[in-house]
Amino acid sequence: MSTVFANLEGMFFRCLVDEYWTLLSVSPGCRELTGHAAQDLVGNRQRSLEALTHPEDRAAVRGTILAALDTGGRYHIEYRIVCRDGEEKWVLERGVGLRDELGRQVLDGYLEDITDRVLAQIQLAETELRYRSIFENSVVGMFQSTENGRYLAANQALATLYRYPTPESLISSLADIATGLYVAPRRRVDFKRLIQRDGQVSDFESEVICRDGGRIWISENAHAVCAPDGSLLYYEGTVEDITERRRYQSVLQHQATHDPLTGLPNRNLLQDRLDQAVQQALRQANKVALAFVDLDNFKVINDSLGHAAGDELLIEIARRLRHALRGVDTIARYGGDEFVLIMGEQTSREDTQHLLDRVLATIQAPLALEGHDLRINCSIGVSVYPDDAQDLDGLLRVADVAMYHAKKTGKGQYHFYTRDLNQVVQDRFVLESALQRAIEHNELTVVYQPKTDAAGRVRGFEALVRWNSAGQGLVTPDRFIPLAEETGQILAIGEQVLYAACRTAASWPLVDGQALGIAVNLSARQLKEPGLLAMIADALAVSGLPPDCLELEITESMIMGDVEHTIRVLKSIKALGVRIAVDDFGTGYSSLSYLQRLPIDTLKIDRSFVSGCDRGGKAMAIPHAIIFLGKTLNLHIVAEGVETEGERDVLAISGCNEFQGYFFARPMQHAAVDEYLRSILN
Known part of the structure; x- marks a missing residue:
């Protein structure tokens, strides 16, 4: 019997009913449970049962035991103990009060380790709470x-x-979804048939009847939840209101020629409106002025007040432009914060100046937005038909040059195109030509910026393109990348960077037993190229880089073009085993509903939100929200532009997985990467 007693898990004990619960005897299991030997516990008030009990639980334990002693009953209670090494364990104590051979009131009890069960219950409760x-x-x-x-x-x-x-x-009100919700009688049958066939439905669109009798269109994503034996338990899914989308489909012609936010004509309607103004000008022997309007510091307002406020501002600017101009004039939203004005019946420059002065004054009038009093400025470039150009493209091009000059020389003003500004156009042409030569002669280089975890351990790199031109000197990416996007040269640049990055990454050694990943940016033009998927597959095959080591980054704004096309392309890329990241997250106009449908793995927090986030409060609000959203969607979170230890620490505490920025390392050449990796591996 003593052998059985010695080998039982847990601890049998007898203790005095005193202020210490002084132990009189303990079983050998005490060492496994508490870390203390039996001789260290018996009779030792410093290591009594009271001392072993977690301070926060002592009052509850004593109260439960004393209540049982008053009634003469047995007791059991769950609480925490603190072991010799400081570890906390959950135990279940069962016992009874009695008198020993000396007549003393004692407890005979048994302590059982239930830590695993309690922690599992806590974890389950937390999981259920998060889900709920x-x-x-x-x-x-x-x-x-x-x-x-x-x-x-x-x-x-x-x-x-x-x-x-x-x-x-x-x-309680919808007893039968089939007849009480769907307008089409067989829609529920179709829903069930698709789930029985595929196990799920995606983008299941239906018209439904609401409680008040109104009708809306919904899109459902759902799947079957089955028991272990395969029997159906229930359907589970999400519902999104797509009434507006269906309504837009019924007015495609209007949408194709008008901006949905402001209701203004878009760039597709400009040619027709210019043709009308030109014909009128030819009949009356006068001229047509085209003004290219760009709002000053719109991005600052958009970033600080949010995209909803930015949209409200654009709507208000559109309203003010309508008010400032005449009924015969055309106001178009050209894109982003850019507007184009076509002003016909211009007999002199003074006529145009009068209209432009009114435009500036109207836009610059005080504006209340999101509780802030603002004054908005704009820069305007003006071209004149037929003096400066004969067609829309020509007029837009030289008006853009004049607008850039107005912005460069002080903002908040307009500037007419002059021949002197041709130098600007020539400089742009020279830069475009030099870029083409750089592409053809492999003058562009790829540098690599490390991505690390919070401890500074490198987990991968981002590939970045640089251009040190023989004739132009060091040309910064903010100069040549937008130009490359406009001219289509970005396709060749993107291809060169992808192949170079895959070859380089394939040569890197393992770090902590893991292959290092490489992130490569995709441009909006590349995403529309039919040969993109084949190029990615070929780059992987030629380099030998495992697909899961390649991550392709798209910007948030790229998603909001043709969303369905973007989703199809990204799913095809994911099918190769390649990872997808959304770069500069939080700076675009994307809908969170699309985020659920995109096959993405990573969210990158834009540097504009990272900078100064260690100040806490509002400065950390957006990064914290992005991290929470990403974790909810089971996404990897990367912060870019980390420049201080404080920024790293506060983002790490919030759950950010990886970081890149000057605090860890600047972008480096291929050879420097090899040296960098050797230094961390030695």
Whole structure:
């Protein structure tokens, strides 16, 4: 019996009912449980059962035991103990009070280690709480429904979508989804048939009837949840209101020629409006003025007040432009914060100046936005038909040159195109030609900036292109990349960088037993190229780089062109095994609903949000929100532009996975990378 007693897990004990719970005897299991030998515990008030008990739990333990002693019953209680090495363990104590042979009141009890069970329960509770929080607080409608058409669960977003005050009222009121929700009688049948065939439905669009009788269009993404034996338990999914999208589809012609935000004509309508103004000018022997308007410091306002405020500002500017000009004039949104004005019936420069003065005064009038009093300026470049050019492209080109000159010389003014400004055009042409030669003669080089974890361990690199021109000197990327995008030269540059980066990364040694990844930027033009997928596959094959070591970065603004096309292309790239990252996240106009559908692995926090985030408060609000969003979607989070230890630390604490920036290392040439890797491996 003593052998069995000695080998039992846990600790049997007898202790006095005193202020210390002084131990009178303990079983050998005490060492495994507490780290203390039996002789160190028995009779030792410094290592009594009270001393072993976690300070926060002592009062509850004593209260439970004393209450049991008063009633003469047995007791059991779960609490924490502190072991010899400082480790905390959860234990279950069972015991009973009695009198020993000396007549003293004692406890006979048993302590069992239940740490694994308690921690598992805590983790399960936290997981369930996070899931419930996401479910209840999501802005996207979420549901669970039975096969026969009843809702088991719904969140507030879904109830609101269907015009019900609460999820409970939605669940109780809709007894049959097939007949009570869908307009088309067989739509629920189609839903079930697709899930039975594929296990899920994606972008399942239907017209539904809301509680108030109104109708909306929805898109559902759902899947079947099955028991271990394969039997169906319920359907689970999300619902998105796509009524506006369907409405837009019915007015495609209008959308093709008008900006959806401001309602102004877009660039597609400019040629027709210019033709009309030119014909009128020819009949009346006068001229047409074209003004290229660019808002000053719009990005600063957009970044500081948010994209919603930026959109509101653009709408207000469009309204003011309509008010400033005449009915015969055309106002078009050319893109971003750029507008084009076509002003016909101009008999003299004074006529045009009068209109432009009115435009400037109207735009510069005080503006209240998001609780802020603002004064907006704009820079305007002006060209005149037929003096400066004979067609739309020519007029836009020289007006853009004049606008750049107006912005460069002080902003908040307009400038007419003159022949003297031809030098600007010539400089641009020279730079474009030099860039073409640089591409053809491999004058561009690729440098690599490390991406590290919070401890500074390198996990990969980002490939960046640099140009040190024989005739131009060092040309910064902000000068030649936008030019390359406009001219299409970015396609050749992107191809060179991709192949070079894959070859270089394939030669790197393992670090901590892992292959290093390489991130390469994709341009908007590349994303539209039909041969992109074949080029990526060939670059991997030629270099021998494993696909999962390549990460392709797209900017957030690139997503918002042809969204469906972007999703198809990215899914095809993902099928190769390549990772996808969204760069400069938070600076574009993308909808979070699209983020759920994009096959992405990584979110990169833009340097504009990283800078100064260690100040906390509002400075950390956006990075914290991006990290929380990314973690919720199970995405890898990378912060770029980290320049201080404080920025690194606060982002790491918030859950950021990787970092890049001057705090860790500047971009370096291929040879320097090899030396850098040797230094960290030795």
